[in-house]
Amino acid sequence: MSFATLKLSPLILNAIDDLGYSKPTAIQSKAIPVVLSGKDIIAAAQTGTGKTASFVLPLLQQINTRYKETNQKLRGKRVRALILVPTRELAVQVETSIADYGKYLSIRSMAMYGGVDIDAQKQRLIWGVDIVVATPGRLLDMIHQRALHFDELDMLVLDEADRMLDMGFIDDINKIIERLPEQRQNLLFSATMSEAVRGLAKRTIHKPVEITTDADKANKPKIQQWLVTVDKTDKSALLSHLIKELTWQQALIFIETKHGAAKLVSQLEKRGIAAESIHSGRTQDIRERILSDFKSGDIKFLVATGIAARGLDIGDLSRVVNYDLPSKVDDYIHRIGRTGRAGAEGEAVSLVSKDNFRELCAIESRLGHIIERKEVTEFPVKKAVPISVLNFQPKNAPSKGNTGKGSESKREQAKYSKPNNRGANQGRKSHVRQTDEPKYKSPWPVKL
Incomplete structure (x- = not known):
């Protein structure tokens, strides 16, 4: 599959080609067609899988199409799409991706976060911005100061939703969502799908398409x-x-x-x-x-x-x-x-x-x-780190060559739990070498 098969515009394809990308990743090939169809999605994708492009590319396509169809122009303080992210660094990174993928489009974006001059960000909004990438705290400050309006907003993206909840942004997110138009497209991306994330999705997203790439080993x-x-x-x-x-x-x-x-x-x-x-x-x-x-x-x-x-x-x-x-x-x-x-x-x-x-x-x-x-031979360990119990089978799950009494497993664990005192090697040339692998791998998860 190529990016052209995803029905992206020639201007966006040119930008992708400039960046040296030849074919979409698993999350991109699955998410982009769904987003372009206008449906809500919940997507689980690990970091490093090209997740950002999976919502930025169709988002740019939809905004560009609407401008062509309606012959509209930028209106100051009126935002078309809002992307919520947990950190300043991620806000900058996502906004940079928008600028790279949309380099041939007349679409404006900005990253909005705390720790910098708020007046400069207000001025950017007055000039007109289509896409805002924001951290929840600074966005709420802007809302309270009536610096931007959401009456023309078409799309909400919650990126790294699990991280935002871990950082305690749930109340801020709820306050922001209350101010958005009910008729909008919602996209939620998260590396993990905890109960808290699913609870947020249930309150925010309507009949979503669920996408996951966890089982796609080729893209790990x-x-x-x-x-x-x-x-x-x-x-x-x-x-x-x-x-x-x-x-x-x-x-x-x-x-x-x-x-x-x-x-x-x-x-x-x-x-x-x-x-x-x-x-x-x-x-x-x-x-x-x-x-x-x-x-x-x-x-x-x-x-x-x-x-x-x-x-x-x-x-x-x-x-x-x-x-x-x-x-x-x-x-x-x-x-x-x-x-x-x-x-x-x-x-x-x-x-x-x-x-x-x-x-x-x-x-x-x-x-x-x-x-x-x-x-590392020059750093003998006085307080040994045992091998994880993931490697040792329980007594009632004997493996090949095991008597079922767990005696050999215990001997192995004791062997690898001994302190690694190698004082005699201090005069030798330092080197890093691999230790022996333990023999058993248990199917049972560790309970903590």
Whole structure:
């Protein structure tokens, strides 16, 4: 299938061709025809699958068609389409995609978010904007100040709906929806379909077409995942060691707190590794500048808190590092989704200490397999990280070569739970090598 078969206009196809895209991804081929038909949709799609284009392309097509049919012109403060997103970074990214795909169309868009001058955004609305990509908080501020009107709005898009609910935007979203025309097309995109997301969909969307690409293995990102077990106090030293020994040229490094991000940047710089950080404590202008420098390659190593986990589209990002494992499994999925995008290969490396074992079990249970473990001989582990119980069969589920009493399974778990003390190797040349894989894989999920 090609983009031309999706009945997109020649001007949009020219823009797609300029970007170097030859054929649609699974979510695009499924969603675009439904959106063009005018139906509401609920779509479940993982990050890195081309989700943004699946609603931006038909949205541009519909607005352009209506302008041709009615011979209308832009009217200040009257918005045709509204796209709600959870973060500033995602707002900027989506609006950039609109500009790229609509470069040959006379359609105007803007990203609306907090942390920047609100008067400048008001002026943009006065000049006339067809599509607004907004975070809920700043949009409500604009609504209360009567800076924009929705009486001509035709389409609402809820992008990364699960993330917006996780961030506590449900009340803001409901207040916004109450002000929209009842007759509109609704599109909801979410990486996960929790009960909260389905509840939002039930209140917002009418007789939707449900689309999912989770089972489409051919379109899954090509990400090599591996981890190194390490004592918590050695994490920053190990990270520096990996960067130097494996000659990493670039990495997006995820950490849990903004204080930890600043500390890690300082530790890396003391070891001769230049790095920067983005987190909620930095102004929007600084965050945008740092992200721009990271995308261009001027910054090689970027330490980021959760604000960067979604919405960032960094071309050819070869590697992400989980310095801290996230407390939520979905966050792990979205973090590693920053690499291996658009069919490219990527690498996801995690530094795991013993106090991360609970999070590791949950992640491996979701993945359905054990993450490959490697060891660094210069960093012997004093507090060993056990192998996830996902790998060990229960007593009542014997496998080939197992007596059914679980004795061999226990011996295997004990073997891999021993501390990895390799003091005798400290004088040898440092290297990273893969540890042995455990023998058993249980069909039973981990219960936490």
